[in-house]
Amino acid sequence: MKPTNSSVNFNYSINNLDETLLLSLYRNMLKPRLIEERMLVLLRQGKISKWFSGIGQEAISVGVTMAIHSDEYILPMHRNLGVFTTRKIPLYRLFAQWQGKASGFTKGRDRSFHFGTQQYKIVGMISHLGPQLGVADGIALASKLKNKNQVTAVFSGEGGTSEGDFHEALNVASVWQLPVLFCIENNGYGLSTPTHEQYNCKDLAARGIGYGMESHIIDGNNIVEVYTKVNALAKDIRRNPRPILVEFKTFRIRGHEEASGTKYVPEELITSWTTKDPLLNFEAFLKAETIITEELEADFKAEINKEINEHLKVANEEEEIKPNESEELSDVFQLIKNEGINSKSKPEEIRFIDAISSSLKESMIQHEDLVIMGQDIAEYGGAFKITEGFIDQFGKERVRNTPICESAIIETAMGLSIAGIKSVVEMQFADFVSSGFNPVVNYLAKSYYRWKQNADVVIRMPCGGGVAAGPFHSQTNEAWFTKTPGLKVVYPAFPYDAKGLLNQAINDPNPVLFFEHKALYRNIRQEVPTDYYTLPFGKASVIKAGNDVTIVSYGAAVHWVLETLDNNPDISADVIDLRTLQPLDLERIYASVKKTGKAIILQEDSLFGGIASDISANIMEQCFKYLDAPVMRVASMETPIPFAAQLEQQYLPKNKFETALKTLLAY
Numbered sequence: 001m002k003p004t005n006s007s008v009n010f011n012y013s014i015n016n017l018d019e020t021l022l023l024s025l026y027r028n029m030l031k032p033r034l035i036e037e038r039m040l041v042l043l044r045q046g047k048i049s050k051w052f053s054g055i056g057q058e059a060i061s062v063g064v065t066m067a068i069h070s071d072e073y074i075l076p077m078h079r080n081l082g083v084f085t086t087r088k089i090p091l092y093r094l095f096a097q098w099q100g101k102a103s104g105f106t107k108g109r110d111r112s113f114h115f116g117t118q119q120y121k122i123v124g125m126i127s128h129l130g131p132q133l134g135v136a137d138g139i140a141l142a143s144k145l146k147n148k149n150q151v152t153a154v155f156s157g158e159g160g161t162s163e164g165d166f167h168e169a170l171n172v173a174s175v176w177q178l179p180v181l182f183c184i185e186n187n188g189y190g191l192s193t194p195t196h197e198q199y200n201c202k203d204l205a206a207r208g209i210g211y212g213m214e215s216h217i218i219d220g221n222n223i224v225e226v227y228t229k230v231n232a233l234a235k236d237i238r239r240n241p242r243p244i245l246v247e248f249k250t251f252r253i254r255g256h257e258e259a260s261g262t263k264y265v266p267e268e269l270i271t272s273w274t275t276k277d278p279l280l281n282f283e284a285f286l287k288a289e290t291i292i293t294e295e296l297e298a299d300f301k302a303e304i305n306k307e308i309n310e311h312l313k314v315a316n317e318e319e320e321i322k323p324n325e326s327e328e329l330s331d332v333f334q335l336i337k338n339e340g341i342n343s344k345s346k347p348e349e350i351r352f353i354d355a356i357s358s359s360l361k362e363s364m365i366q367h368e369d370l371v372i373m374g375q376d377i378a379e380y381g382g383a384f385k386i387t388e389g390f391i392d393q394f395g396k397e398r399v400r401n402t403p404i405c406e407s408a409i410i411e412t413a414m415g416l417s418i419a420g421i422k423s424v425v426e427m428q429f430a431d432f433v434s435s436g437f438n439p440v441v442n443y444l445a446k447s448y449y450r451w452k453q454n455a456d457v458v459i460r461m462p463c464g465g466g467v468a469a470g471p472f473h474s475q476t477n478e479a480w481f482t483k484t485p486g487l488k489v490v491y492p493a494f495p496y497d498a499k500g501l502l503n504q505a506i507n508d509p510n511p512v513l514f515f516e517h518k519a520l521y522r523n524i525r526q527e528v529p530t531d532y533y534t535l536p537f538g539k540a541s542v543i544k545a546g547n548d549v550t551i552v553s554y555g556a557a558v559h560w561v562l563e564t565l566d567n568n569p570d571i572s573a574d575v576i577d578l579r580t581l582q583p584l585d586l587e588r589i590y591a592s593v594k595k596t597g598k599a600i601i602l603q604e605d606s607l608f609g610g611i612a613s614d615i616s617a618n619i620m621e622q623c624f625k626y627l628d629a630p631v632m633r634v635a636s637m638e639t640p641i642p643f644a645a646q647l648e649q650q651y652l653p654k655n656k657f658e659t660a661l662k663t664l665l666a667y
């Protein structure tokens with residue numbers, strides 16, 4: 001149903017708003033409306049693939065965007081075309097984005113509003129909705145750390161407020177008093193789900209209060225109310241940085257997306273909300289007040305339609321993207337110098353854990369903005385005491401205790417990166433990254449490829465078994481990440497490598513999962529330079545040279561290999577410690593296998609789907625004619641990792657390795 005009313009159903013308190021401002025509020029709402037009406041035509045003609053309508057909700061996008069300064073970030077959702085148009089993005093770029101063309105914002109790699117642009121300070125959504133909110137926390141944290149007194153505005157539908165991300169983001173923002181304006185657009189339905197099936201409270205605004213946050217309810221269809229109230233709130237946040245939640249009451253008068261229709265919405269709801277159309281009511285008001293004439297209205301429409309036509313023509317005439325494999329592959333990671341920085345100091349013998357701690361400390365000095373976040377890492381010094389004493393040297397702003405909100409903190413790290421700040425996030429145990437899995441594999445991993453926004457984040461992962469800690473404190477879960485393009489995965493076995501690689505990980509502007517085996521922390525010592533140095537990624541180290549077999553491993557399992565060889569001095573083996581799993585030094589492996597003719601891979605994780613399988617497959621494909629035996633993989637049992645020491649020993653592959661190695665040598 002097309003809104004047609006012309007009476008004024010709102011009380012517009014224009015007070016001291018001047019005519020120019022009122023006209024631009026009107027014009028800024030008119031533009032997305034006219035674009036959408038055109039998109040609906042194109043959709044029917046099959047010229048665009050999907051459309052999420054924001055018709056009837058324009059006052060929120062436009063009012064909020066006009067109240068936020070143009071250098072303040074705004075994080076819109078799929079119905080917020082008005083944010084993009086009010087920020088004056090050239091329309092041909094939007095049209096090209098929707099057609100998957102190069103002048104869009106993602107080189108055809110993502111659709112609709114799934115993009116961001118630093119130029120316009122807009123950070124678009126990922127499909128999962130909720131992560132936007134935690135990312136806004138990070139941007140707001142950066143503003144607070146740099147004393148910028150800026151507001152970050154972020155949107156969510158009422159459906160999105162049911163996601164854990166929403167609750168974590170509100171909690172973190174409130175505990176840290178971050179200057180975020182959380183904007184909930186309560187439009188009655190999340191796809192076909194009505195509000196009473198989505199939540200069980202009267203107003204979502206109450207959720208702000210639950211998190212210790214000021215909150216407000218605003219009539220989302222009254223542009224004057226939206227603009228004036230948000231403008232006042234934004235000013236207040238700039239003066240007194242803190243989060244505020246606003247629930248905008250509105251209604252989605254079209255389908256979730258055009259193909260899904262509105263059959264499940266009672267007709268009378270659509271009819272009554274149509275009379276509250278934000279554009280037509282305001283238009284009628286401006287006419288009644290003689291602020292706009294029929295002529296001026298026609299001029300506005302003609303100008304906007306002309307702009308739409310011209311820009312559509314530009315986008316339509318742009319050639320389709322020509323796929324180019326090497327361009328796709330080279331856009332997964334931001335380029336970085338990967339040469340390694342040499343140390344100049346005399347080495348000292350330290351433990352693995354000291355190497356990690358020393359890297360973090362030196363990196364905090366090296367990068368003066370670097371922020372470390374994690375549970376209990378400040379006064380308490382972290383579960384493993386790696387950051388003990390850090391707050392005395394670097395202060396609590398940079399060494400941040402976090403609530404138990406893995407998702408929101410990883411999203412916050414993403415937001416910091418958007419605002420130009422590096423961060424390291426400590427998982428208390430690698431197992432708990434599953435509570436922040438979505439932002440790692442969908443936000444951090446894909447953001448550079450999608451819109452060239454790097455995720456300058458290192459996630460530290462204290463991992464691994466042999467410590468009788470049971471299924472949730474012993475996993476080595478690198479395989480969850482090695483299969484996700486866009487993530488680098490580092491897994492050192494020695495203190496020297498741990499320090500040099502962690503320094504490199506923090507230098508790297510891309511997301512890095514840094515695995516630290518807990519069993520190595522206090523058991524493995526090595527001479528390590530006392531000053532700052534880095535080691536390049538993607539370079540395995542050959543820690544023993546021999547002729548009969550190639551042994552490939554990483555992490556604690558490298559030490560099991562060395563123990564086995566100590567007990568069998570007659571075995572002549574090349575031992576390759578991978579050090580990084582992504583990038584993976586396959587060339588080093590191939591060179592060794594071509595020499596020895598036999599290969600065995602030892603991995604601590606259970607066998608199926610682990611990196612040993614991929615290494616094995618690559619050796620078979622690339623070195624088949626050099627092989628004298630099938631490539632062998634030795635790994636843990638296909639069960640969760642158990643607690644009781646004797647069960648854990650049976651589970652881990654350490655004791656099976658010697659037999660497998662001897663079987664291979666005898667082949």
Ligand SMILES: Cc1ncc(C[n+]2csc(CCOP(=O)(O)OP(=O)(O)O)c2C)c(N)n1
Pocket residue numbers: 079127128129156157158159160161187189190191252256
């Ligand atoms: C994590 C996740 N679950 C489900 C979906 C599918 N989905 C996309 S939009 C949507 C409804 C969202 O409702 P709401 O947040 O109220 O926003 P609205 O579409 O009403 O503006 C759903 C279920 C999704 N994109 N992400």
